[in-house]
Amino acid sequence: MHVDSLPSKSIDFSKDESFNEAIDSNLIIRKEYQQFFKNIQNPRLLRLGEKVMSADLTAYLEGFTYNVKPTEYNAVPMDFVPRIISKQNFQTIQDGIKQRAKVLNMFLKDVYTQKKTIVPDELIFGSEYFNPDLIGHLPKNDIFIQVYGADLLYNGETYYVIEDNLRVPSGVTYPIKIREMSDRYLDILKKGYKLESYKPWKFLLDAMKDASWVKNPFMVLLTDGTSGSAYFEHMYLSKLMNIPLVEAGDLYITASGNVVVKIPGEGEVQVDVIYRRVEDLDIFVPGITKAYLDGKVALVNSPGTGIADDKLVYSYVPELIRHYLSEEPILEQPKxxxxxxxxxxxxxxxxxxxxxxxxxxxxxxxxxxxxxxxxxxxxxxxxxxxxxxxxxxxxxxxxxxTLDFSTTITRESFNPLIMRDSYVDLRVFSYYTNDGPQVPPGGLSRYARHGRITNNSSGGGVKDTWVVNLESI
Known part of the structure; x- marks a missing residue:
């Protein structure tokens, strides 16, 4: 198979109205993917199917699953064909996500200091995510959203933000795990590429430390437990950051209002920062919001941030950017x-x-x-x-x-030697530190296995996102 073009039967182009990121309408391989197609012809990959199955099994045995029911664990559908984005294109994404993170944070500050915004009051106060208990409370450095995940679509020319996720955005570890499995079993796929390093947990650690008033804070990750749909991510992140993973029963509030956790071998330790991966905090840990408001503990993200990812508020974000920054939005939104x-x-x-x-x-x-x-x-x-x-x-x-957004190549689950095109979106994460929003180069690419909906909970699969400098290929 020649690497510059493909025979017409090699890939099923059933979505020919959409822009395919890997191969153009004349079946010419785009520059980002030419080296990749050379790599999959390497004799070392003659047993590709076996290697892929080994990687899938290893990931499953290591807990790379999501829970659809309390006792039912499904393997996360992984695709080892990466989504490849040029460093030049990703720079636009980084700039646009930083712009949105700043503006959404400024909006939240105005809401909770009762300053008039351009969003109608009835939408703010009528949102189920508005928390009146937080009025007048400002977190350290006025940063409400240390972790922000934006969902983007691409049409071959423009990236569109279709949703903002600010409460407990998930999925940051999925591309990390896929890259780990690829390094173990399919390292030849990266030959000739110089990938931008993707270590988002380092930025998350910085954001957590900067959220605390304490110089050397004791930090934990709060999970909803093994039955939660994202438990793998909670477990994996705590390991990467080397901080304790705790459940609600591990935490309690002392008579003085401090948050304490029992650590095996260490006893009771005061907690300074909690990266919360649960929504209803006071149901899990009664009194924790009061501890937060009293300055006893920092919460990442702050309670009440859900107003800014309310879908009706989302429709005002372009105007919020113009209002707060006197700039035009870098990333577009669908009408x-x-x-x-x-x-x-x-x-x-x-x-x-x-x-x-x-x-x-x-x-x-x-x-x-x-x-x-x-x-x-x-x-x-x-x-x-x-x-x-x-x-x-x-x-x-x-x-x-409805956007006619891009597709990319994916392997068929029943046969890794056959590829097809699937709709794909991209979740990019921002971490708000004392130096402003930080956007690591990469993210979670999710592909639709049926129709256009890519979410994992709705049956979609996940793949790694490579950010590469085209000049080095």
């Missing part, structure tokens, strides 16, 4: 329709078939409907139902234009 605005509601009703419908408080693909991906026989009834819902409950939904 959004806010049903609480009469003109938007009217336009949405006329065009529902071509929009993405999202529940305001939905997450992980839950509550997201793409009408045009449904069979025509059922589409009419679905559209009528959506029209009724958004008319009766306009403040429960956001609608966005």
């Amino acid at each position: 959004s329709y806010n049903p609480t605005i009469p003109e938007d509601l009217e336009s949405a009703i006329k065009n529902v078939e071509n929009l993405v419908v999202k529940e305001r408080g939905g997450y992980g693909g839950m509550g997201t409907v793409i009408p045009r991906d449904h069979p025509k026989s059922k589409r009419g009834a679905l559209i009528e139902k959506i029209k009724t819902e958004i008319t009766e409950k306009p403040d429960d939904y956001l609608l966005q234009e």
Whole structure:
């Protein structure tokens, strides 16, 4: 197989209306992937299928799973064909994510100091994520969102932010684990590439330390336990950062209001910083919000940050950027329709078939409907139902234009020697330190195994994201 082009039967291009990031419409391999296709022809990969199965099994045995039920563990669907992004393109992503992180943080500060914002008050105070107990409280350096994950789509020319995730964004360890497995079993794939280093846990550690008023803080990661869907990530991150992984029962509040954890062999230790990976803090650890408000412990992220990833607030982010920074947004957003605005509601009703419908408080693909991906026989009834819902409950939904976003090559799960194209998105993480938002070069690429929804919880798979300097290839 010649590395500059492919025979027409090598890859199934069933989504030929979309931009494929690896191969163009003439079946010419794009520059980023030419070395990769050379690498997969290496004689060392004659047993590729066996190596991939060994890597999959090893990852599963090491706990690389997600929980769909308390006692049901599914292997995370991994693809060892990387998504490759040029360093030049990723620079735009980094700049845009830093811009959004700054602005979302400024917005949260205004909300909790009761300063008027350009977002209507009824949307802020009506959000299920607004926490009135936090009014008047400012975390150290006014940083509310140490960890921010943005979901992006690409159409071959432009990156679009389709969601902001600020409460407990997940997925940062998935590309790390895939890269670890690839290094063990498929190291030949990287031959000829100089990858940008991707070690996001180092930035997370810095962000956690900078969140504390204590010089050398004692830090822990709070998990919802082994039955939680992201327990692998909690466990893996605590290992990478070398900090204790604790559950609710390990923590308690002392009479003086301090947060204490029992460490085997050390006894009781006062906790200064908690990286929380749970939503309802006071259900898990009663009194912990008060300890936070009293300055006894720092929480990463701050409670109440969910207002800024409320999907109706998301529609105002471009204007927030112009308002706070007097800049144009670096990254674009799909056109959004806010049903609480009469003109938007009217336009949405006329065009529902071509929009993405999202529940305001939905997450992980839950509550997201793409009408045009449904069979025509059922589409009419679905559209009528959506029209009724958004008319009766306009403040429960956001609608966005459906983008024809990019695809990339993935291996077939039943045969790693066969490749196909799949829709793919990208979750990029920012870590807010004393030096501002830090965006490590890489992220989680999620591919759809069915339709367009890429979320792991909705059946999507994951792959590593290589950021490379094209001039070095």
